[in-house]
Amino acid sequence: MYFYGDRYLNEAPQSKRRMEKAPKFDGKCDLSDFIVQFEQVAEWNGWTDSEKATQILLSLDGPAKQMLSELTADKMGNYSCIKQVLTNRFNPVERETAYRCEFKSRRRQKGESLQDYGNCLRKLALKGYPNTPYSGVEAHVIDQFIQGISNPKLREHVQFKHPETLDKAVAVALEYESFVGPSDVVRKPQDDISETICPVKQLVNKSSDIMTTEKVAEICRNVIRQELAKFDLGSYRAPRSPDMRNIPFNRPGRRIICYYCKEEGHVEPMCPVKREDQSKRDNKNQGNC
Structure with missing residues (x-):
């Protein structure tokens, strides 16, 4: 009971509030979101099921209006039937x-x-x-x-x-x-650096951020030269066999004469006559034994 002036009233005066407008549905937006928003507006405005059926039909726009031809006269005023038809059309179970x-x-x-x-x-x-x-x-x-x-x-x-x-x-x-910071950019993980390329990294100029192919190739060549220099490959000489130690160098214009058979073109250790005579002597000695 409320006191109004010099009288007591059994009911409080009704407050007026602004009516919300129902959202539009054209079949392109999400049906579930539209139904939730529409029912919130219907609850705020205090619509009955019959009023909700009328308002949801007025909310259809664009391609969604085509479903009106699928509704019979008895379904036009049934909000549940209209919502089911919309679901089957724009949000089927499949x-x-x-x-x-x-x-x-x-x-x-x-x-x-x-x-x-x-x-x-x-x-x-x-x-x-x-x-x-x-x-x-x-x-x-x-x-x-x-x-x-x-x-x-x-x-x-x-x-x-x-x-x-x-x-x-x-x-x-x-x-x-x-x-x-934002991390939606995928970066390639950095590979482990092996010991073989450490000298190359030490020779790289840290102030330069861009290395051309020519610079990298020159660095690799320098590293290879440094490694080869450790072995002193330039001072290496292959050992000469005993049979070749007394062979004179075949200089241009010099005659090579065998001291055993006196023939030209070979030396005494390589003389075929000497080898043949030596073989005969060996066979003779074996026969005497």
């Missing part, structure tokens, strides 16, 4: 499989914020598993969120934090990026 495949293959796109990436995964999970509570699929959403991060260091950082909710995983990733 699309659940497509949403699941898209969810499993979803990766963070270049330039995409972590918040948008996480929200997209959440929507795909709700569409792909409509009969499962979100609490039952959130663990899969977190795993997919981590696996879809392209930067390996950021991915390991979030994984080692063991987030229990998607919001926590997004917060951990945002905290990491706030310190190291």
Whole structure:
């Protein structure tokens, strides 16, 4: 009971509030988002089911208007029937499989914020598993969120934090990026440097950031010369065999004469006559024995 002037009233004066306008649906936007927004407006405006049926038909635009021909007169005033026809047309059950495949293959796109990436995964999970509570699929959403991060260091950082909710995983990733900057650019890991190229690195001018092919080739040649110089290859001489020590050098214009058979063209150690005589003597000595 309220006191108004000099009288008592049983009811409070009704406050007037602004009526919200129903959103439009053209078939291109997400149907689930449209239904949620439309029902929120209907609840705010206090519409009955009959009024909701009328308002949702007035909200159809573009290609979505074509579904009006599928409604009979008795379905025009039934909000549940209209919503079911919209669902069958723009969000059929067969699309659940497509949403699941898209969810499993979803990766963070270049330039995409972590918040948008996480929200997209959440929507795909709700569409792909409509009969499962979100609490039952959130663990899969977190795993997919981590696996879809392209930067390996950021991915390991979030994984080692063991987030229990998607919001926590997004917060951990945002905290990491706030310190190291955006990490959606994939960089090739640096290979281990072997000891064989250490001398090359020592000879590189640290002030120059760009090394041409000619500079690298010259550095390699210098390193090879330094390594070969350690072995003093220029002073190496192959040993001469005993039979070749007394052979004179075959100088131009000099005659080579054998001292055994007095023939030209060979020396005494290589004389065939001497070898033949030596063989005869050896055979004779063996016969006498």
